[in-house]
Amino acid sequence: MLILRPPRIHPSEITDEALFWNRRLFLGAAVGALAAAVPSALAASRLPAPRSRDDELTPYDDVTTYNNFYEFGLDKRDPSRNAHTLRPHPWTVRVEGEVHNPKVYDVDELARRYPAEERVYRLRCVEAWSMVIPWLGFELNRLLKDVEPTSHARYVAFQTLHDPDQMPGQRSGVLPWPYVEGLRLDEAMHPLTILVTGLYGKPLPNQNGAPLRLAVPWKYGFKSIKSIVRIRLTRDQPPTTWNLAAPREYGFYSNVNPDVDHPRWSQKRERRIGELLRRPTLMFNGYGDQVASLYAGMDLRRDY
Ligand SMILES: Nc1nc2c(c(=O)[nH]1)N[C@H]1C(S)=C(S)[C@@H](COP(=O)(O)O)O[C@H]1N2
Ligand SMILES: [Mo]
Numbered sequence: 001m002l003i004l005r006p007p008r009i010h011p012s013e014i015t016d017e018a019l020f021w022n023r024r025l026f027l028g029a030a031v032g033a034l035a036a037a038v039p040s041a042l043a044a045s046r047l048p049a050p051r052s053r054d055d056e057l058t059p060y061d062d063v064t065t066y067n068n069f070y071e072f073g074l075d076k077r078d079p080s081r082n083a084h085t086l087r088p089h090p091w092t093v094r095v096e097g098e099v100h101n102p103k104v105y106d107v108d109e110l111a112r113r114y115p116a117e118e119r120v121y122r123l124r125c126v127e128a129w130s131m132v133i134p135w136l137g138f139e140l141n142r143l144l145k146d147v148e149p150t151s152h153a154r155y156v157a158f159q160t161l162h163d164p165d166q167m168p169g170q171r172s173g174v175l176p177w178p179y180v181e182g183l184r185l186d187e188a189m190h191p192l193t194i195l196v197t198g199l200y201g202k203p204l205p206n207q208n209g210a211p212l213r214l215a216v217p218w219k220y221g222f223k224s225i226k227s228i229v230r231i232r233l234t235r236d237q238p239p240t241t242w243n244l245a246a247p248r249e250y251g252f253y254s255n256v257n258p259d260v261d262h263p264r265w266s267q268k269r270e271r272r273i274g275e276l277l278r279r280p281t282l283m284f285n286g287y288g289d290q291v292a293s294l295y296a297g298m299d300l301r302r303d304y
Contacts, residue, residue, distance in 0.1 A: 054279075055122065058131035060200050062273050067207045068125065069226055070175055071160070071167035078169075079207035086166050086227065088204075088211035095143065097232035098153035103146070107197075107211045114138035116197050121217035123224070124256045124285045128278075130270045135215050136198030141189040149185065149233050156188040157181075157238035158214060159230040167227075175241055181225035182238035182252065183216065186294055192217055192287060195228075218287040220254045251304035255295070256285035260304050 069079035072086075093110065096102040105113075116136035124130045144156070162178035164170040170177045187193060196215045197204055204210040209226025216223050222242050232238070242250035249263055258268045258281040269278040284291050295303075 055120075055132050057120070057134055058273050063131060063133055063199060064205050064207060066131075066273060068127075068221065069207055069209070071169040071177075071179065071227075072207065073169055074174065080205075082168065083206035085168065086161075086206045086210065088206060088227070091211045091229075093212060093229060093231065095147045095231045095233075097157070097234055098150045099233050100148035100150060101146070105143075110143075110195075110212070111197055114142055114195075118201070119194055119215070121192075121215055122285055123215070123217065123221050124270060124281065125221040126250070126254070126262060126267075128265065128267065128270045128281075129273055130285075131273050133215075134200055135194065135196045136201065136204075137194040137196035137215065139191055140193045140195050140214070141191065143195065143231070144185075144189060144233075147233075152235050153233040154185050155234045155237050156183050156185060157230075157232040157234050158183075158225045158228050159232070160225055161227050161229045176244055179225060179241045180238065181214070181223055181240050182234075183223070184237075184294075185233070187216070187291075190291060190294065192290055218255060218284040218291045220250075220256055222250070223254050253295075253300070253303050255291075255300065255304075256281060257283060257300055257304070259283070260301055 065080040066076045067079040068076070069083065072079040072082040089107070091107045093105045093107065094102070095105065116138060118134055118136055120132060120134045122130055122132050140156075158181045160179040161167060162170065183193070194215050196209070196213050197211065199205070199208060204213065209224075209228075212228050213226040214224045214228065223240075237252060240250075240252055242254075243252055256267075261267050267281055270281045271278050282288070
């Protein structure tokens, strides 16, 4: 993300705000085309897919070949080329810290315990591109309730695997390893926050963060940490990788916000992968109805 240049916005691309808000539609009715791609066992638990032309699913090929996963290189194509060295099975995830009931889960056990449902979410990268992805996963709050947070738990810290043999990019110094992320406990408990185990009705490809990654759709994509091995409940706000790398540019909250520009480029508009013209970025990535109350009274310019 550090290496990107600001997108140039041509005046002709700017949509009139009122027109845009009228056009805006929420994810709602089912899309028939997807059904064919989803095994029948999964189809039963399927949630609504986009109804709007504005939110067509990003093709599988783009979702799986245009990735950010610096453990496998910096180019968007690198993860799909290089992530075969990752061995997502067997895999364990520790859940620990300020909990009464710490656990070590095997991912297969997790999958049995929390059957996957489909969630179609917009993913908005801080680099000002976006995708619409049919994830498979389950609400993180289910796992957190299971381990019984203590009254001191206020944040949740996440950590990616640290193994340069499986993740060769960790031999470079582009970021401090392992990749870490964090949420406030109420954000982590929010029903939109999911642990992802698949996409397009299939197991999660390595380049998308197999076997388990986060999806927090109202935040910039880098909050959605991949290939998680540890989840730790904490009293204090945990460090996060991009904040460590460039604190002025990447805050802890990183809510999608068209009114708070990145110091080196605008966040007002975005390019939906597969489209030519940029579209306006929505506050909280369009999920404001559901999440704005989490930030009542906060100054989102200060807490960026
Ligand atoms: N461990 C780890 N997680 C990560 C990243 C990364 O480099 N390493 N990149 C983040 C960024 S910047 C984005 S935009 C999303 C991209 O997810 P996708 O490749 O599945 O679209 O993953 C996030 N999770
Ligand atoms: Mo990103």
